[in-house]
Amino acid sequence: MFTGIVEELGTVAAVEDQGDAIRLTIRAEAVLADAGLGDSIAVNGCCLTVAERDQDTWTADVMQETLDKTSLRGVRPGDRVNLERAVTAATRLGGHIVQGHVDGVGEVLRREPSEHWELVEVSLPPELARYLVDKGSITVDGVSLTVVEAGERSFTVSLIPETLARTTLGVRQAGDRVNLEADVIAKHVEKLLAGHLPARPAAEED
Structure with a gap:
């Protein structure tokens, strides 16, 4: 489990194509301080397992399912x-509960800079729209954010200078793909209430 508070920006050091998978090597510092084999590290919101590590890099195996469902497909050195x-039992939950299980991929539609913050609109797969509410939580590329306005096909978020400086969201441009994870609590509530809610039209079914 994660909180959506990015610890550092890593750099892709190598991508080994294995046909139906890739081995992804990332150069980092902070996350390697206590990382061991088998530990979990979120990469742009995708939970990956440390398979190898040395002093300044770590390697993970990324399977076809992950490549098909996330923006890690096409990642380059x-x-x-x-x-x-x-997170650990002693970690502050600074963002919200994030599983590192990407629900879908969106696309940056527009950016509106302001003096002290920036408004960003991201497209939303229609099957995820029901989980978003104004002032609710959404994870974008592993970053815990508050939804400003939730629509049926897109949503907006406001990015503060800290987020712009310390995450990839500071450089994402219109047309860039980003990983999205909806609030897991909303998904559990829907599951628990499924028997009491009217059936969704067939076009909305996952």
């Missing part, structure tokens, strides 16, 4: 990525 270690 030199790309910057958001990194966060899994």
